[in-house]
Amino acid sequence: MVRPFAVWLRQVVWNAACVTNVTEMTHNYAYIYEIPKIILQMSTHHQILIIGGGTAGIMVAAQLIEQKKAKDVAIIEPSDTHYYQPAWTLVGAGTYDYDKTARPMSSVMPKKATWIKDRATGFDPENNTVHTAKQGDFTYDYLVVAPGLAYDFSLVPGLGDAIDKGVVCSNYTDPKHTWEVIKNFKGGTALFTQPTTPIKCGGAPQKIMYLAESYFRKSGVRPKTDVLFATSGTVIFGVKQVAKTLMKVVDRKDINLRFYHKLVAVDGEKQIAWYEMGKDITAGGCVVMSGEDDSECLDESFQYNYKDVEVSQDGDRYGIHYDMLHTAPPSVAPQFVRESPLVNEAGWVDVDPKTMQHKKYPNIFSLGDVSSLPTAKTGAAIRKQAPIVVDNIDTLIKTKHKGNKSYNGYSSCPLVTDYGKMVLAEFDYNNNFTPDPKLKNLLIKDSSKEHWRLWMLKKYGLPYLYWNKMMKGKDV
Template structure:
């Protein structure tokens, strides 16, 4: 494994350059090398650590050890890949090159864009100054998930606010997972009656796939949670313990409303990275444009994308990446061989909704909200078996399957490619 694939001032060309060493980048590289070990693949990734982010909601609920969610990047990097420890600063499709922040450039025959998205903490005034103190936390950050659990354990009464920004976001069920696990703990400690719980959602639905809403509403009612739709967090005053929301009424008018809190769980706005949004690869919303079925760029055919940064209207989850990896690997190799692209992505994503400690609603769905359950059970029913899947099996599958190129349970139900502009799904 090389970390110095190209010397300053020179351009070395690889068969495949992968931008990003997250789940998508590591997973697709491992899958490509299992298919064709002689490929020269470079992964551009500056980070020294790799995280299993889906468990952070469990950490915030006291059901998972934060130390088990992180490993050295070197331990997950595919052995035959060239690891370039730098950040990509620009993509130049016309020259088939990627410019790096250290002044180097690298060339490619095929490019895979999967740098993830950006958590835009800065778009909420005052938030960054108070994160991790004054009762303000978020399970969307490694160092803050344990603080969530600390706040949950310590709160015996008062006001608890939970937020969800506008879509798209990573794992759109995660904001309410934090809510449910917190409330379940307060219920077991017999303090829930002393806590006023409110869930502020920028959108107008609890969950974007209607089939799961009735099951979730039973827990909202069980925990006596107030739902505030059209309520978007815009600023936080940690010292005063006051959160300000832009609240939209039925007529579309927006007013600013201050809400005091004792605990505030924040989910930040999430946006495409500038590397993508400022490139010619971006769609109108700033995401890397792809054909929703083949995951190839419709205007630049030697570019593929997957994961959170791509424009496919699926739920942005690790489960979606697991299916996308196979599609990109098959189609990229066919492209190199000058053959038609054979694989199709059906929009599959999964969101194991932890509605209480020990039970999960295993929401699996694809484009248009079509239910795509893996198991022959009613997917809307909370189950203990789904909890064990979420808390035990899926972390193991991530480290030992997805990141190793082992494509278990990854068959797609998609039919031949449809036009790229399919109906979008917000979940």
């Protein structure tokens, strides 16, 4: 597009310089007045169009540009600020400055990328078009869909009204409020839980629990506190080596685990979190609630390290009374993605799990949170996904065929277990423990065990790598 335009402009200027009468001059100047309109029309088409200025979008754009694999990259992103959200766990525990997790979006936007400061509103993949809220339509040769998650509080009635107020908190939405809740906690039932929807970093709801428990000991309220973790899952973590370590942490910290607990509602006024059981109850109510006479009939697949906290029953629902509640918001793909022809039945962009190429539209890719990839939604996963998307697009441009690289589902979850201790869960699609060989450079033999060096990696190493390597298109 640039070359023909340059030729046309040169011709217009030459013609204007060679005019011999007013009529001819008017005719040629009319073309010059059309230049802004033509430039505008040209700027609405991009070789590679990326939706989302989060970790996934910036990484793909930066690598394409850094590796000189694209001539024209544009990013649709309405936000002014880019956040390093993995540090919000530490912010919620009072050991990281929230302001350091935020930087201007302009500072991470690749210099050679076109920033379309607008909000995407829809797709027309048959015509290679993306609709936006203010600037109209944009067309593309290749599209990367990575806008991040949206929150749908209607999936857990009452939670939207209660979250980030009083004793209900979430590191996902306001980690500074989480820290205030933990600091001001005076004892009682500290409930940590999560919805059944996919969430950013599935281990985050328990990370803050381990840190909060440590702070409760420091503040002197631990002896009069019951710490509960209620989850719809059946185990503490899906990777066996990591789960073994975490169960030792649970024992050390005297935490009550409650499995098969599907969060369905929150009563903020009465401070009750309501659950439905994900498994048939065969022994009556005592499998999830117990008194002095019936504690022996507790079903251990529902409970581990039982604590006799107050529980109400309403039909087939069980309500845990809390004095503080931390949870993650129920998460979905943004509405403009869910209502598009790009998604599968579950509402996620329907891509091949190995190539991240759309199953119907070969010039569309998706990675990160909104993709249908059956792995954890973490920045560490994106670190491995982005190079494969970049390679596929590069090969498609050059040969009309996708690349040969394959994504194995790698993701990792830095599980902070205490102030100064961390476990690094790295795994693939099959939940195989797959530690990064580079960890040996940190003198870490087994990252499935707690280690202070992993804590240093979490607090100092990973933020540095994020801002200075990942966001710059460097291979890490």
